[in-house]
Amino acid sequence: MAISTTDRRPTAPDRKRPARRTWRTRHTRAGNPGRRVLLMLQLATVLAVLLIWAALAAARLVSATALPGPAAVFGQFPQLFGDPVYWQAVGDTLNGAVTGFVAAAVIGVPLGLVTGTYAAAEQSSRLLVDVLRSFPVIALLPVFLLVLGSTPTMKTTVVLLACVFPVFLQAQYGARSVTPMIAETMDSYRVPRLLRFRKVILPSATPSVMTGLRLAATTSVLVAIGVEVLTTLPGIGHEVVQAQQGGAAARAYAYIVTAGAIGYSINLLSQFAERRLLRWRPPTHTD
Amino acid sequence: MSTRSPAALWQSLLKQLWLPVLCVAVLLLATAGSTSFYFPPATDVLATLWRELLHGGLVGDLLFSLRNIALGLALATVVGVGAGLVIGEIDLLRQATGPLLDFARATPTVAFVPVIILTLGIGSGPKIFLIALGSLWPILLNTISGVHGINPAVHETARGYRIPWRLRLSKVVLPGALPQIFAGIRVALSIAVVLMVVSEIYGSPVGLGNFILQSGSGFAVPETWAGTVLIGILGYGLSVLLLAAEYLLLGWYHQRPPRARRPMSRPLSRSEAKT
Secondary structure, eight states: OOOOSSOOOSOOGGGSOHHHHHHHHOOOSTTOOOHHHHHHHHHHHHHHHHHHHHHHHHHTSSOTTTSOOHHHHHTHHHHHHTOHHHHHHHHHHHHHHHHHHHHHHHHHHHHHHHHHHSHHHHHHHHHHHHHHHTSOGGGGHHHHHHHTOSSHHHHHHHHHHHHHHHHHHHHHHHHHTSOHHHHHHHHHTTOOHHHHIIIIIHHHHHHHHHHHHHHHHHHHHHHHHHHHHHSSOOSHHHHHHHHHHTTOHHHHHHHHHHHHHHHHHHHHHHHHHHHHHTTTSOTTSOO | OTTSOHHHHHHHHHHHHHHHHHHHHHHHHHHTTOOOSSSOOHHHHHHHHHHHHHTSSHHHHHHHHHHHHHHHHHHHHHHHHHHHHHHHHSHHHHHHHHHHHHHHHHSOGGGHHHHHHHHHOSSHHHHHHHHHHHHHHHHHHHHHHHHHHSOHHHHHHHHHTTOOHHHHIIIIIHHHHHHHHHHHHHHHHHHHHHHHHHHHHHSOSSSHHHHHHHHHHTTOHHHHHHHHHHHHHHHHHHHHHHHHHHHHHHHHHHTSOOSSOOOOSOTTTTGGGGO
């Protein structure tokens, strides 16, 4: 039942998301729309979704507090943009997310690269990491509230724990992606360990490491907002709760849209960074 | 894997087990006789877990949480795979919806938790909705890219032979996209567990999230730890279950010899890389 002839293992970083690569850069099939037409189409889709949203809100299938119309939501933005509270909330969320993310990268990448280089280390850590990774970090919140209290440090710690595993695993995977032939060549030429690390393992691991960092960046914002929703810590999540409890559903949605915009920009930014960093590589995997 | 001798199998098992066993042992030893309020002896935590499961209401909480995850994930899978097959098949639709879907996936669903629960109530319906909403995007996007990633030659052959669309869907498109769909479901599962916990901590009369919240705010430290450990077991158990299902359904895919010789001893657990 082998349908496709290429090996599309879901994991290899260089086969990641073929769809994304294709829809922008490589249009070989006949009948593909041009760039401008495509952009119009995408705009039309967004408009269509907004219209459906407006229709649903106007039809009052659910109460206006559960689903305010798009006009009401986007009408909040001029006011919010002039409001220091808004920027403070965005700053608080980003602060917690970025600090935790950076700490996770600093811990996860070297650890992953080292354990990925040595098969024994990888095997030993496998089961432990598998168990720990599937742990929903947000469930530690009540424990952390007891031990660390409701502080920004607690938020950063939760973000760190949530981000460190994707970073670690992708770094490990990247370090293991050195093909046996190259590894054996290095062995037989007795390439010194440091040189080997710098010139062979690091470059071949970079794509995978970047994937891990991209995953973790999205996770960091998600977790930071999750913590804010559940505690009294300031940030976007907290503002959503405040607005919704105050009956200002449109403002709550405006904050949610903000969170989406942050997540989306992080995605775009990391894709851009990935492309810049990996320019030397044949464009098999940039997306 | 099956060709390995029992001795080699034992050896690999030993290599993988020593560190977890060591960690558990250290944990047990370090906390034994602990008088710290926040870090009770690990044995106490386990005893509490056992007691709560047998005599407390923890089983009811567990079932409530499990049911929400199962229903939410099932809903997301049906909608995500269905819509994904359609969007993936129609190239124009896929390109037109691309940025919109990316934005939707980037929006953290946890931010919806207060809005949904405050307006729709603390019952299980809104929680299932939230879990389904969060799980939908990875499944949908992976289905789309799975369908799109099918070799064009396969597609054109199916079209060329005028294979009816129903047969094409069930024999070509769905099997071809299934590995990616499963990768999406795996990501969705971890999101579903997180949303289960968040929505129950935020507002719920029952459930594991509520259990740890109540224990924590009542300063019942062993109970809080016990609930947290149970959620960890739940998360791991569900992911193992999903892997088993994947092996049953996708044996044909994973048994194919990898084309490039890569260290692929753990292809399954790696596919969070997908999203």
